[in-house]
Amino acid sequence: MADTSEAGEPSLEEQIAAYQREFQDLDPQVEKIVSALSRLNRRMNVAYGRQTADLGISNADWEVLKALVLSGAPYRMGPGELAKRLGLTPAAMTHRIDRMVTEGLVTRERDENNRVRVIVELTGEGREKWLAAMRLASVFEEDLLQDLSPDERTSLGEVLTRLLRRVEHAQPDAGGRLSDLD
Amino acid sequence: MADTSEAGEPSLEEQIAAYQREFQDLDPQVEKIVSALSRLNRRMNVAYGRQTADLGISNADWEVLKALVLSGAPYRMGPGELAKRLGLTPAAMTHRIDRMVTEGLVTRERDENNRVRVIVELTGEGREKWLAAMRLASVFEEDLLQDLSPDERTSLGEVLTRLLRRVEHAQPDAGGRLSDLD
DNA sequence: AAGCTAAACTTCGAAGCTAAAGATTATATT
DNA sequence: AATATAATCTTTAGCTTCGAAGTTTAGCTT
Structure with missing residues (x-):
């Protein structure tokens, strides 16, 4: 071979x-x-x-945790907002949240100010899981880039963001789900 | 905003x-x-x-067409081989091939030399579809990289393959489906 | 304030995927 | 040659997703 x-x-x-x-x-x-x-x-x-x-969580779980943490304290978002952010339909989000509530990663409650809305909030355990995943991810990422010199890192980051800008401008996201949070 | x-x-x-x-x-x-x-x-x-x-085909279809074309003439592969290449279970491959046969993109027949095996073969229409998709893709890709100088392209290709080697070595693909053909 | 319209989420039905069990054929063992 | 083992594909059951229809609440309009 x-x-x-x-x-x-x-x-x-x-x-x-x-x-x-x-x-x-x-x-x-x-x-x-x-x-x-x-x-x-x-x-x-x-x-x-x-x-x-x-860590005992799915990749799907991790995406939701990321979105909530990145939203900043108090780590709350509505299902619709989450769905848009993750590139899912609201229907899929409903089921995902169902599961994550039973897993203890988030809570779901109605917004008392506007009873159509729902508030999904990160639990302490959810935040811990995110942190643990983040630690693993950052070790992996640093390891991945280990062979790159500081100059190469700078240059790579610059070139990639240039490509990204180009592709984002070219595609006004026509009705698009985006999928896969980074 | x-x-x-x-x-x-x-x-x-x-x-x-x-x-x-x-x-x-x-x-x-x-x-x-x-x-x-x-x-x-x-x-x-x-x-x-x-x-x-x-072009009237799904992304899933395209992946199968790619694998078959890349295998070279006579553009034949078994379902199991395809599944491994695409990162699917054989079960999922069975259904995908079902669909693609009805769409006229591939044919399915038993291997007469070994009747456990099945041969999936690209049709003329399947090859045409692949070619059409490929033309669109190459235009898009050239457009994406338009802003990069020849030196930048060389350098980016080199750096990315270096990262790829690193990640491939680090992960012996432990029992892994690979998903998403390139 | 009664009734439209819109917004936000959930439910329903269909499609695709996985894991595991099943069916069929080939290969090895005795 | 008979049986066991293995390889290859298909079937089945459960889960996740999507698209579309349904439900509940808010906000307008008159």
Whole structure:
């Protein structure tokens, strides 16, 4: 076997060669960047998933915890707001919150000032879980970037935000769910 | 509103500030890179999804077409192999192939040499759809990287593959489905 | 203030996924 | 050759999601 990757996944180089074979108009340099981005992200998500699983929460749970923590004290949001933020339908959010309430990660109560609204609030346990996940994630992320010099980090961050700006401008998010919180 | 982004999504800078507020041990530079990677990937997937939808195929279909085309002529794979490649369970693959057969994108037949096996083969229409999607994707990708100089492209590709190697080595893919073909 | 209209959430039905059990064929053992 | 074991796919049951319809409350309009 000349391939270090498992599960029959071709190496990045093999895959780009296959693309060129099947589609001549392809710029291999562009494809290299795009494919690397995609694979990198996939691997990172696997890693995050493993870490949150170790803490006894699902990746779905973690997304909700993140959104609540990032909203700042007192860590409250409505289901609709959460759904928009996470790229889910309100229906899906209802069920997710159901589960998380039984898991003790959040509470759900009606807003007494406006009884149509619902308030989802982080519990102490929810905050602890988020913190623990965050510690694991930051160790992993630092490890991931270990080989990059300070200059390379600066440069990479700059280039990526430039790409991000471009793609955000190009796509006014047409009616779009966004999925997958960062 | 001081925020150009829609749907109440905070800007990258706002989000990093929020992370620092809630988690002091965070390296903002690391977080910037990681968050930009994540957001970029998300946006790209939305773009791909829109393009494939325009062609009348689902993103799920596209993944299968990609795997088959990349396998090279005669564009045949078994369901199990496809499932592994796409990060699905064999059960999910069975259903996906059901659908794609009715859509005329692939054919399914038993392997006469080994009647336990099944052969999924790309149809002419399937190949056409893949090509059309590929043309759209390559235009989008070139547009995405438009602002990057040749040197920046080279450098970005090199850095990303370095990160990829690191994450692939660190995670021997423990029993893992991989999901999301690139 | 009675009745529309809109907003926010939940419920319902259909689709896709996973894990586990089941069915079918091939391979190895005795 | 008969049986056991393994490999490959399909079926089943449960969960999550989406889209659409339904429910409750708020805010307008007259």
